Amino acid sequence: MSLQTLNKIQEALASRPAELEKARAEGKKVAGWLNYNVPEELIYAAGLIPVHLGNGGDNRLVETGGRYISMMNCVFTRQITGQFAEGTDAYIKNTDAVFIDVTCKQLYRVYELINYYFKLKTEIIGVPYNFQTAAGKQYFRKETAAFAAKLEKISGKKITAESLKYAVDVYTAIRAAIRALYRIQAGQETPITWHEVYDVVQAAYYLDKDVYLRLLQELLAEIETAPVNPKVSPDAPRILVSGSVIPPGDRKVLDLAEESGGRVVIDDLWSGFAPYLDTDVKETSVEGIADAYIERHPHGSLPVLDIEQDKRLKDIKQLIKDYKADGVLFHTLRYCDCFTFKAAETKSVLKELNIPFLEIHTEYAKSDIEAIRTRLEAFVESLKSRRKIASGFIGAGI
Amino acid sequence: MSESGAFAGVDVGSLGSKSVIFENGKIIGSSILRTGLKSEESGLDALNAALGDAGRRREDLKFIVGTGYGRISAPYADKTVTEITCHARGAHFLHPKTRTIIDMGGQDCKAIRLDEEGNVTDFAMNDKCAAGTGRFLEVMANVMKVQIEELGELSLNATEVLPVSSTCTVFAESETISLIARGERPENIIVGIHHAIANRIHGLFSRVGIESDVFFSGGVAKNVGMRKALEDVMEITLAQPEGDPQLAGAIGAAILAQEAWANKKIKAVV
Numbered sequence: 001m002s003l004q005t006l007n008k009i010q011e012a013l014a015s016r017p018a019e020l021e022k023a024r025a026e027g028k029k030v031a032g033w034l035n036y037n038v039p040e041e042l043i044y045a046a047g048l049i050p051v052h053l054g055n056g057g058d059n060r061l062v063e064t065g066g067r068y069i070s071m072m073n074c075v076f077t078r079q080i081t082g083q084f085a086e087g088t089d090a091y092i093k094n095t096d097a098v099f100i101d102v103t104c105k106q107l108y109r110v111y112e113l114i115n116y117y118f119k120l121k122t123e124i125i126g127v128p129y130n131f132q133t134a135a136g137k138q139y140f141r142k143e144t145a146a147f148a149a150k151l152e153k154i155s156g157k158k159i160t161a162e163s164l165k166y167a168v169d170v171y172t173a174i175r176a177a178i179r180a181l182y183r184i185q186a187g188q189e190t191p192i193t194w195h196e197v198y199d200v201v202q203a204a205y206y207l208d209k210d211v212y213l214r215l216l217q218e219l220l221a222e223i224e225t226a227p228v229n230p231k232v233s234p235d236a237p238r239i240l241v242s243g244s245v246i247p248p249g250d251r252k253v254l255d256l257a258e259e260s261g262g263r264v265v266i267d268d269l270w271s272g273f274a275p276y277l278d279t280d281v282k283e284t285s286v287e288g289i290a291d292a293y294i295e296r297h298p299h300g301s302l303p304v305l306d307i308e309q310d311k312r313l314k315d316i317k318q319l320i321k322d323y324k325a326d327g328v329l330f331h332t333l334r335y336c337d338c339f340t341f342k343a344a345e346t347k348s349v350l351k352e353l354n355i356p357f358l359e360i361h362t363e364y365a366k367s368d369i370e371a372i373r374t375r376l377e378a379f380v381e382s383l384k385s386r387r388k389i390a391s392g393f394i395g396a397g398i
Numbered sequence: 399m400s401e402s403g404a405f406a407g408v409d410v411g412s413l414g415s416k417s418v419i420f421e422n423g424k425i426i427g428s429s430i431l432r433t434g435l436k437s438e439e440s441g442l443d444a445l446n447a448a449l450g451d452a453g454r455r456r457e458d459l460k461f462i463v464g465t466g467y468g469r470i471s472a473p474y475a476d477k478t479v480t481e482i483t484c485h486a487r488g489a490h491f492l493h494p495k496t497r498t499i500i501d502m503g504g505q506d507c508k509a510i511r512l513d514e515e516g517n518v519t520d521f522a523m524n525d526k527c528a529a530g531t532g533r534f535l536e537v538m539a540n541v542m543k544v545q546i547e548e549l550g551e552l553s554l555n556a557t558e559v560l561p562v563s564s565t566c567t568v569f570a571e572s573e574t575i576s577l578i579a580r581g582e583r584p585e586n587i588i589v590g591i592h593h594a595i596a597n598r599i600h601g602l603f604s605r606v607g608i609e610s611d612v613f614f615s616g617g618v619a620k621n622v623g624m625r626k627a628l629e630d631v632m633e634i635t636l637a638q639p640e641g642d643p644q645l646a647g648a649i650g651a652a653i654l655a656q657e658a659w660a661n662k663k664i665k666a667v668v
Contacts, residue, residue: 344605356520359605370467371506375523378482382518385483389517 003226005219006196009203012215016206017090023049024094029154032095034080034110036103036270036299037127039144039289041281043099044209045159045167046151051091052205053098054080056250059364061086068113074335075363076245077106084114091206097154099147101125103299104338123150129302131294132309144290159286168284170209177216178204178276184223186265186323188234191226192219194264195254198272202248236263237383240320242346243300243331243359244339245271253331253360253372260376262383266323268316269331270299277315301338312342313349320355326383327356329376334363356383403460405659406448407651408441408475409484410468413504413532414617415440416645417448419459420652427452428645433504437468444648445474461659463651467505479654481647482510482521488650489613490516492639497609500599500628500636501646502618504532509602511609516650522605524598532618534567538591541574542584549588553623556589563594570594592627600632611637619643 020030031048033040043050054076055061062075065082083089098120102108111122126143128136152158178201184190185197200219204212239262246254246269257264267273274297281292297315304310319325328350332340340361347357358379360372402422409416410433419427429447433440441464449456464475465484472478481501489496490512499510511520524531539546560582563570570591577587614636618624620643625636641649 347605359522370470371523374467374480374482375521378480378518378521381480381483385517389515 003192003196003219003222005215005222006192006200008218009200009207009215012207012211013203016208017094019208020049020051020091020094024096029096030094031097031099031151031154032091033099033101035101035107036275036301037101037140037293038099038125039147039293041164041167041171041289042144042148042151042159042286044170045163046148046155047157047163048151048155049208051095053083053089053091053095054247055083055089056245056247057252057364058082058249059366062364068117072335074106074244074337075333076247076336077104077110079364080107080110081113084110084118084120087118095120097121097123099123099125099150102127103301105301106335106337121154123147128294131298131302137291137294140294141287141290144293145286148286161284164286165284167209168281168289170213172281174204174209174213174216175276175279177213177220178273180220181216181223182266182273182276184220186238189228190232191223191229193229193232194266195258198254198264198267201272201276205248233261233263236261237326237380237387238263238265238324239383240265240316240323240325240328241267241269241272241331242316242328243269243343244333244336245269246331247271250364252364252366252369253329253362253376256369256373256376257329260373261380262329262376264329265325266319268297268312268319274299277319299338300342303341307345307349313346316346316350317353320350320353325355326386327358327379329379330357330359332359332361334361356386403659404452404454404458405652405655406445406459406462407484407488407648407653407655408445408462408464408472409466409481409645409647409651410437410441410444410464410472411466411481411503411505411617411647413536414644415444415466415468416648417441417444418645418648418652419448419452419454420649420656421452421454425641425645425649425652427454428642428648430642430644433468436471438471438473441468441472442474448648461655461662463655463658465647465651476655477658479651482508482523483518484647484650484654485615486510486512486518486650487516487653488646488648489615489639491649491653492641492643492646493611493613493637495611496613496637498603498606498612499646500603500612500614500619502532502595502599502614502616502624504617507531507599507602509599509606511606520606522602524602532616534570534595535591535618535621535624537567537571538574538588541571541578542588544584544588549591550621550623550625552585553589553592554626556585557583558586558589559593560586560590561593562587562590589623589627592621592623593631595624596627596631599628603632608632608634610634613637613639613643613646615643615646617644 032053061079061082065078115122130136277297279296405420464472469478501508507524
């Protein structure tokens with residue numbers, strides 16, 4: 001039996017577009033955002049409604065988007081462009097302005113398209129090319145301050161010390177609850193699966209933050225006494241998922257990983273756990289928020305020459321350890337520069353630690369499902385064989 | 399390890415269906431048939447042909463493992479395992495020093511690394527594209543108006559390697575037609591086609607690395623021209639296995655059938 005709070009979250013999602021329409025009719029404004037480094041709590045503190053935009057998994061929309069950009073652009077970027085072109089998405093329809101940060105260099109250019117073709121108000125938040133330098137940090141502080149000013153202009157309200165504190169407190173509590181959920185689902189026996197938690201994380205794209213926090217707390221309370229989910233095999237190989245975005249609507253690789261007998265226990269996806277892993281606003285100010293974003297788990301969009309100091313790799317290694325992952329599934333979307341550039345490097349670093357690694361390179365068309373299934377089944381077989389050899393079985397593989 | 403009784407492996411690929419009967423640690427029968435429209439029937443036909451070759455009946459089999467792309471419709475199998483794991487075990491059986499496998503089948507190509515026990519340690523497969531596969535060679539044989547079996551021998555008579563695109567079957571086909579129209583020697587074009595595939599496969603190995611001995615498995619492994627092109631382009635020496643490299647997947651499946659039976663008994667005891 002599924003957890004009651006998960007049903008409540010689904011119900012809240014179902015009624016959310018109508019709520020947004022009503023709120024807009026009453027004069028409230030919706031700030032849609034894309035990419036990874038948009039300090040969302042500032043949108044909230046400015047009295048605007050934040051909505052994280054963008055879906056995946058729909059090849060029809062990819063084709064539609066391809067009319068506006070090259071077929072060599074990443075499928076996610078093409079699908080989002082297609083979504084804006086079509087204009088029927090319940091959240092895009094209810095967006096008053098779109099904010100995009102310059103993290104993924106393909107995705108941020110969507111702002112140009114949606115402004116030119118679809119006449120939507122768009123704004124850019126600059127992101128430094130180097131997060132480690134003092135100049136980079138300073139630059140992002142300035143960009144965040146400019147972002148806050150733009151938000152105030154759109155909402156017609158000032159971000160006050162009180163509204164900022166409230167927003168930071170709500171987001172901090174949400175992050176803590178998500179981290180708690182992740183710890184629980186990774187247990188040997190668990191009442192909630194990673195897949196369910198991933199869907200809960202993505203409900204945050206849309207729901208009102210106060211409502212969302214209340215639902216998260218309810219879910220955590222319900223889990224405390226909930227029975228173990230018998231579908232989660234305690235013996236299945238444990239997998240960390242990394243790489244390109246896996247947004248709402250795209251579950252192809254995740255479903256296949258589970259159908260192949262693997263159990264995802266952790267991810268560092270920017271559409272999943274990455275924003276919750278270690279974002280920590282130490283000082284309740286615009287600058288404090290900017291610093292928290294720049295110091296957290298980084299997106300794969302930027303080159304890092306010093307592998308030893310690469311926080312993304314360090315975090316992945318730590319997550320493998322903390323979540324007892326047997327192997328890494330590295331998902332790369334076709335023409336996703338950010339993560340296709342990182343795949344070989346990540347594999348090489350993990351190989352030194354004897355961590356099995358599989359890259360799945362795909363797009364939203366369904367034609368490669370069986371080919372991916374073969375790769376994932378073979379990967380799971382090899383993870384199982386490592387365990388079986390250790391337990392004294394004869395041979396390996398099945 | 400030798401487990402008494404007979405065990406079968408059935409490997410239904412996109413072009414060929416193969417089966418092997420294993421008994422007392424030895425291959426006692428095998429078959430290779432053309433895959434038909436229904437993969438379940440093709441697998442059963444291959445299994446029955448291998449049983450006939452071995453002089454055994456279906457009821458003599460203790461365990462059957464199905465593999466290959468047709469494993470998704472193999473109700474005759476007690477268990478299905480991917481062709482990647484099976485090729486590793488099969489290649490290890492045919493040539494125990496194997497640490498790297500180049501497997502070229504009808505619709506895909508695999509680079510597989512394995513340990514000294516024949517367990518997969520890493521692998522990579524070509525993307526959804528015919529370049530680097532048996533199907534690519536079929537298309538090219540058709541363009542060159544020769545039988546696919548003749549391609550390899552013809553390529554050995556080349557006087558130079560003509561460049562052919564290594565990225566796309568359709569483009570490579572039109573390039574080949576242009577080369578024919580230009581009056582180039584057919585053997586030089588054919589060797590260029592083999593080198594195009596070898597270059598593609600070389601790229602695949604950049605993801606997993608190469609360690610000797612290198613075993614060439616799959617239906618295309620019987621093509622002498624392809625073997626030579628791989629050795630020239632990748633600067634390797636391919637192992638000379640005893641036995642048919644096209645059967646590697648089915649052999650691996652039969653070995654895994656035997657192991658599964660043994661492990662079932664261990665589980666029953668434990």
